[in-house]
Amino acid sequence: MYELIQVSERSYYIQSPAKMGLVKLNDTEVCLIDSGNDKDAGRKVRKLLDANGWHLTAIYNTHSNADHIGGNKYLQGQTGCKIYAPGIECDFTQHPVLEPAFLYGGCPPKDLRHKFLMAQESDVQCLSKDHLPDGFETIPLPGHFFDMVGFRTPDDVVFLADCLSSRETLDKYQIGFIYDIKEYLSTLEMVKTLKAKIFVPAHAEATEHVAELAQYNIDKVNEVAGHILESCSKPLCFEALLQKLFTDYRLTMNFEQYVLVGSTVRSYLSWLKDAGELNANFENNLLLWQRA
Known part of the structure; x- marks a missing residue:
């Protein structure tokens, strides 16, 4: 766990419960795509940075779920890096209590105020094209959460955040977290058409071909919807x-x-x-x- 895996000339991912991306900007500077689920994840990332002599300049958060922003505060405090998040995700990252409050539908009890649902606050700016390194592109991936995005790196690696889950995860948990079902299905249909050197989902194995897994996620959504209709x-x-x-x-x-x-x-x-x-x-x- 937390092994650094190179997938192209400049792009890597860190094997962790929610995969993080790492991209070399030059010989000494790198940026991260997401930061892991807590301070401990941040420490392990810092060790990887130090071992390779890399300086972290920025973290680009795909969305604001706690398992993707949990290392923000620690890494920012250690390195002084900038942090960027898209749209509403920026607000949730600035005010992490919004996640358990949103999920609960009111003031969340202490049972929900833990690191899996509520990260520490970090100093984050709203992501715009001007903040992206040269050659980077954002890919809108709404559905799983409000304004989630993915990133295409200059060497054609696509980080897909949480827009799909592995077969094993879906078969085990059945009902994956989704904010907007309609947008989620539209996102998956779009992802099926994407081409890249390699795709790195946060909760599935990196792959050169993502269409079949995207369809499996679509089928699972439709199955759950059918079960709800039958139940009602x-x-x-x-x-x-x-x-x-x-x-x-x-x-x-x-x-x-x-x-x-x-x-x-x-x-x-x-x-x-x-x-x-x-x-x-x-x-x-x-x-x-x-x-x-």
């Missing part, structure tokens, strides 16, 4: 539906899974309602969901 053949309130999904998919409920899967299921309900496939009715002061 009779009126169900949200809590009863969530319980049924956890039971049917053999998932284990805890506070973290309650908010991650729960938020995702709410996103499915919004998408299906807007598509005219679900109705939402209020009865006896309960919001009930039923297949249209």
Whole structure:
């Protein structure tokens, strides 16, 4: 774990729970794509930098989930590097309590204020084209989170952040976290058409061919949507539906899974309602969901 793996002349990734990208800007300066899930991840990155005699000039965050920005504060304090994040992700990175608050839908209890859902604050600027090194491109990847982006490096390596998961992860957890189902599916359809020397997803193996895995992710979304529709053949309130999904998919409920899967299921309900496939009715002061 935290092995530095070279995939092209200038581009590397760091093998970790959420893969980080590292790109050489010249003989001595590098930038990171994401920073890992906590201070300890930052320390391990710092050791890699020191071992190679590299100076970190900037961190480019793909999005603001805690496992991608957790090393920001430590690395910035150690190196003085700049940090950039796109759109709304910049606000969440500046104010990390927004992530558990968003997931919970209110002031989050202490059970949700931990490093897996709430990173430390860091001094971050909103990403623009002017902040990118020469030859870098951003690739909009909305859906998983608000304004998530990927990056194409000058030597044609594409870092795909969290826009898709490995088959093993999907088969184990079934319902992957998604903020906007419609945008997520559109992003995956776009990713299927991309060409690159190599693709590096944060939660799947690096690969030269990504279309098949993107389709597997699409199929899983459609399967979950179909299961929700079938479950709502009779009126169900949200809590009863969530319980049924956890039971049917053999998932284990805890506070973290309650908010991650729960938020995702709410996103499915919004998408299906807007598509005219679900109705939402209020009865006896309960919001009930039923297949249209």
